[in-house]
Amino acid sequence: MGKNVLITGAFGGIGYATAAYFKRNGWTTIGMDKFCGRDTEHVIDIFLNLDCSMKENVDIAVKRISEEYGKLDCLVNNAAVQVCESINNTTEEQWDKVFRSNIRANFLFIKGMHELLRNAEGSVVNVSSVHAMATSRNISAYAASKGAILAFTRSTALEFAEDNIRVNAVLPGAVNTNMLREGLARGNFGGESIEKRIENLGMKTPSKKVAEPVEIAKVIYFLADNEWSSYITGQALVADGGVLAQLSSET
Incomplete structure (x- = not known):
């Protein structure tokens, strides 16, 4: 049986490029997104038009993958929402929406897919952001959620190591x-x-x-594939064109 990957936020720029890159490399692609606006025929083998942040939808995905494959070689937690508002103008509803999509969904999927990942000795790639390390004004909810992903990645990597499941994060810059x-x-x-x-x-x-989305897709693929990154877990790989390496005073 070949390898399979589940990608959340599959119709976003990075999500769709990631699905296409995995597909070109022979993986079966399973995509989940509450939006549906692109051709799936040549990129996504199974598409679940569902909200990633709802547990009942995660359960649907677990059941489908269990019945069809019995394992999951890689989970890419990519779905994200961004709110560009000052702290004072950010509503509680906006804050909760960002955290439901950007970190609660990751928790639900990692927990729900654990057994399927264990069956494959698979991997998890969480899509964080450079905003977890250095950020901007008027984006506090998004930055905080992406920072939470880093801490959750490290903790999950420690817990899942005993099952030979690797967990890493990618931190894209501007894409x-x-x-x-x-x-x-x-x-x-x-x-x-x-x-x-x-x-x-x-x-x-x-x-x-x-960056173009495919450039981030290649980083995700590297972290996902046990042949390429078998000894990497609990890490955050920055793909930002060198932005975080540069002192702000020198720009």
Whole structure:
């Protein structure tokens, strides 16, 4: 039996690119997302049009994978929500929405999929963010949730090591996704187009570009595949074009 992967937030920029990359490498891809707006035929083998943050939907995914495969080689916790508001303007409802999607869903999936991951001696890749390490104004809920993912990754890696399940996190920097574009659209950039804003953002990084989703997908694949990263667990791999390595005073 071949390898299979479950990716949450499968129709987001990183999620869809990740599904496509795993598919090209011969994996069976299972995607879950509450949105459905892309072709699944050539990228996602099984699509579950469900909200990742609800336990009953996690149970549906567990049942489906158990019946079809009896194991899960990799879980990619990618689903995320971003709220761009100051702390004072962030409502309790917005805060809870971010944490339900960005960290509660990770907990539910890791707990629910444990037996299936153990059967495969599989891996978990949690998609965090550079905002867990260094952040911006008016994004506190998102940054806090991404920081929580790092702590949860380390703790889960320690508990699951006895079952030969590896758990790691990837911390992307700026990636050319709808989430980034929506965030840039909220700012006041003097009438600049979104493309120009993305170009300017890229020029602020040492690598002089914003990442494309497939570049993050390749990092996720590296952490997922036991042949490539068999001795890596409990770690946070930053993929940000060098942003966190650079002193802010030197930009």
